[in-house]
Amino acid sequence: MNPPRASFFSQSWLILLLGLLFGGALVAVHTNLSPVIAANQRAETLRQLPGLVLPAAELAGAEITVSGDRIAVRRASGETLDLAVAESEVAGHQLYTLAAAGGAPLGYVVRGIGSGYADDIDLLVGLSGDLERLTGLFVLSQKETPALGDEITKEPFRRWFTGAPATAPLVVVKSAAEAESAPGRVLALTAATISSRSVCDIVNATVAAVRPQLAAAASAAAPAEEGETDGGR
Amino acid sequence: MAVAELELPAAVDDGPTAAERFIAGILPENPTFRQLLGMCPTLAVTAAMKPALTMVAATAFVLISANVMVSLIRHLLKPHLRILVFTLTIATFVTIADRLLAAYLYPMSVALGPYVPLIIVNCIIIARCEVCGSKQGPFTAFADAAGNSLGFLIGLGSVATVREILGMGTWFGLPVLPAVVPRWVIMVMPPGAFIALALLLALVNWYQARPKRRAEV
Numbered sequence: 001m002n003p004p005r006a007s008f009f010s011q012s013w014l015i016l017l018l019g020l021l022f023g024g025a026l027v028a029v030h031t032n033l034s035p036v037i038a039a040n041q042r043a044e045t046l047r048q049l050p051g052l053v054l055p056a057a058e059l060a061g062a063e064i065t066v067s068g069d070r071i072a073v074r075r076a077s078g079e080t081l082d083l084a085v086a087e088s089e090v091a092g093h094q095l096y097t098l099a100a101a102g103g104a105p106l107g108y109v110v111r112g113i114g115s116g117y118a119d120d121i122d123l124l125v126g127l128s129g130d131l132e133r134l135t136g137l138f139v140l141s142q143k144e145t146p147a148l149g150d151e152i153t154k155e156p157f158r159r160w161f162t163g164a165p166a167t168a169p170l171v172v173v174k175s176a177a178e179a180e181s182a183p184g185r186v187l188a189l190t191a192a193t194i195s196s197r198s199v200c201d202i203v204n205a206t207v208a209a210v211r212p213q214l215a216a217a218a219s220a221a222a223p224a225e226e227g228e229t230d231g232g233r
Numbered sequence: 234m235a236v237a238e239l240e241l242p243a244a245v246d247d248g249p250t251a252a253e254r255f256i257a258g259i260l261p262e263n264p265t266f267r268q269l270l271g272m273c274p275t276l277a278v279t280a281a282m283k284p285a286l287t288m289v290a291a292t293a294f295v296l297i298s299a300n301v302m303v304s305l306i307r308h309l310l311k312p313h314l315r316i317l318v319f320t321l322t323i324a325t326f327v328t329i330a331d332r333l334l335a336a337y338l339y340p341m342s343v344a345l346g347p348y349v350p351l352i353i354v355n356c357i358i359i360a361r362c363e364v365c366g367s368k369q370g371p372f373t374a375f376a377d378a379a380g381n382s383l384g385f386l387i388g389l390g391s392v393a394t395v396r397e398i399l400g401m402g403t404w405f406g407l408p409v410l411p412a413v414v415p416r417w418v419i420m421v422m423p424p425g426a427f428i429a430l431a432l433l434l435a436l437v438n439w440y441q442a443r444p445k446r447r448a449e450v
Contacts, residue, residue: 014309015317022325029329033336040339143347 045111045124045140046071046085046096052126052136053098053107056162071098091209105129108214111140112206117194119143121152125203127166131211131218137161137203142195149195157196160186161203166211169204172197248369251376258380265388266437270356275392276426278348282405285393286386287341291334291349293382295326296358297375302326303366304374310367319362320353327352357381395429396420 046066050073051059061076073081083106086097094111108127113120121142126135139153151157164170164184172188173179179187188196249257264270274292278284299322303310310318331349334342342349352358365377397403400420402410410416419425 011311011314014306014311015314015321018306018318018321022321026325026328029332033332036336037332037339040335044339044343 048124048138048140049085049096049098049109050081050083052109052124052138053128090213093206093210095210095214107135108210110206110210112202114198114202114205116142116198117144117149117192121195121198121202123199123202125161125206127207127211127214131166131215133166134161134164134203134207137199139199144195145192148189149192151189151192152195152199157187157189157199166207169208170200172200248365248373251373254365254369254373254377255380258377258382258384259387260384262381263384263388263437264357264360264381265385265392266434268357268360270360271385271388272430273351274348274355275389275430276423278345279389279393279396279426279429280400280421281397281403282390282393284341284344285389287334287338288345288348288352289382289386289389291327291330291345292352292355292357292385293378294330295323295352295355296361296382296385297378298326299323299358300361300366300374300378301371303362304369304371307367307369315363315367316359319359319367323358323362324353357385391433392426392429395433396425399429400425 043066047064050062050064050071054073058075058081059073063074065072065074069085069087071083071085073083075081082101084099084101086099088095088097090110096109096111097105098107098109099105107129108131110125110127111122112125113122115121119142121144122140124136124138124140126137127133128135137158139158142150142152144150144152160179161170164186168184171185172193173185174188174193176187179185186196186200248254258264260267262268265275271292274288278288299319302322303319306318327350330352331342334345334349361374361377361381366374369377394404397405398409399417400422402408402412402414402416417425420429
């Protein structure tokens with residue numbers, strides 16, 4: 001009878017060798033492709049930003065192209081809107097500030113991540129330039145129940161967030177009449193109340209964390225700009 | 234029983250030839266319609282042709298790579314560890330396929346979601362490694378995998394064709410039905426996958442039974 005250690009190696013040497021070879025191959029693939037994949041993910045995120053800040057009517061039939069930190073929105077009329085994106089981090093959240101080239105911020109988009117029914121939900125929330133209302137919602141990734149919870153990615157659910165006040169937390173309700181009765185109410189998805197609540201909780205937490213800091217930064221910047229203007233007179 | 238007694242029989246190319254393997258995988262032993270293997274992607278990603286063909290391409294890459302790799306190391310396989318080796322090999326190539334899709338076909342990678350990593354548990358691949366890769370040479374293993382990939386293409390392509398045309402009036406996103414023809418929205422929803430597969434299976438079974446009936450008459 002072989003000693004246990006010798007038996008172990010004689011039995012498993014092929015698996016150990018394959019593990020090393022395949023592991024090395026995967027490291028090489030990961031090292032080479034990671035930058036490309038990260039660039040794809042960033043471009044995909046940036047492509048969503050105009051839809052989260054600009055009114056839907058302005059984007060009807062528009063073609064959006066991303067190049068570095070610039071987003072070009074080519075409208076159906078042929079007119080092109082050139083947008084600049086500034087990325088920063090506020091209160092632990094990734095913040096995208098969208099501005100027309102050389103102009104004041106048109107709005108902000110904040111990334112929020114939180115627990116859903118099945119796994120984390122990663123989403124983008126649009127905030128108006130005056131920080132008074134939400135301007136849109138986009139779910140970047142989720143693993144909610146197919147055909148039930150994953151309806152959070154679709155327009156009928158997302159529309160409840162567009163135009164909702166950013167000054168008070170959103171409330172999930174279960175009847176359409178109640179949802180229509182006042183802004184800031186979100187109609188829960190049928191058979192997916194937990195997913196609906198999760199999205200609202202993530203949005204509420206994200207806005208509550210980011211909005212005061214953005215407001216403070218905006219009010220600090222306002223006198224400075226005023227002073228510069230006065231000094232120029 | 235001593236381990237030595239469990240060694241695989243000498244792996245010699247005494248099975249079907251490469252051409253026979255190739256042809257068998259396309260229609261006579263079609264993985265979708267004759268063996269009913271790989272049902273998860275057949276039902277899940279066939280709402281339209283583009284995601285279906287991307288899934289076929291990813292599965293073909295894994296199937297061919299894993300079958301040839303297993304064939305190359307077939308003399309080293311121990312019978313009781315072979316499934317472990319198959320799984321390790323398949324998982325490696327699936328991860329490579331997943332990363333390649335995310336890098337060069339990002340929108341399709343997002344659209345297919347978890348179904349690309351799920352190729353690891355696709356029964357077609359492990360079945361071919363067991364039936365052919367672990368017993369015959371690399372050329373025959375390649376032909377076998379290529380034939381089964383074509384068979385899988387026929388399976389997914391036919392289900393996706395039925396679903397996309399009836400459900401959206403398009404094929405590869407191009408309109409093929411006039412606007413006046415009503416769309417069967419159910420066909421692009423999960424029940425539509427079962428309906429389309431059942432109808433196609435019935436058609437294949439009816440076609441297969443025809444010569445037998447004629448002979449009986």
